[in-house]
Amino acid sequence: MRIGELGGKAGVSTRALRYYEEHGLLRPERTGSGQRIYPDSAVDRVRLIQQFYAAGLSSRLIERLLAGIDARHLDPALLERLAQERTRIADEVAALQEAGRRLDQLLDIAVHPKESCRAADLEPLTPSTGRTRRSLRQ
Incomplete structure (x- = not known):
């Protein structure tokens, strides 16, 4: 064809x-x-x-x-590379989920404002990963 x-x-x-x-x-x-x-x-x-x-x-x-x-044969090194890709994708998914949780917090603050909107109202991020402490415990 x-x-x-x-x-x-x-x-x-x-x-x-x-x-x-x-x-x-x-x-x-x-x-x-x-x-x-x-x-x-x-x-x-x-x-x-x-x-x-x-x-x-x-x-x-x-x-x-x-x-x-x-x-009809996949080299073990290639299989390991695929496993690494799977881990990379899982890490990206986790980061996107964390971004979604962060947006949920911001939406909650926007919908139910307190007297002031401060960074202290948000769950703190850890310096090394940018993730919240809660997400690291999960």
């Missing part, structure tokens, strides 16, 4: 497919005139690539993963 058809079936733009090719994630065959030709399996490949990007992985890491998947 040609690039436009693959894009339609996989739900991505042809620009995205060209990007995947530039980064070694997708390798089409070429006709004599240079047009890209993809096998039917490319639809699943593109969807897998999209899932990896949605998980926050870099093109370089995705390329390594795809090579391991193609070889």
Whole structure:
């Protein structure tokens, strides 16, 4: 199939497919005139690539993963790298949850104002992490 058809079936733009090719994630065959030709399996490949990007992985890491998947063997170092990515994402989620709690406090102060709105009315942040003491205990 040609690039436009693959894009339609996989739900991505042809620009995205060209990007995947530039980064070694997708390798089409070429006709004599240079047009890209993809096998039917490319639809699943593109969807897998999209899932990896949605998980926050870099093109370089995705390329390594795809090579391991193609070889039917993931190197233990690569598995460790994925575990590190999972930890990074969990840390980002925790930071966003803390930001949400902080906004809840600010909204509460805004909706139920006291005589003055002072920083002392908020739960203190710890200097090293920027998180509140309560969030560190949880």
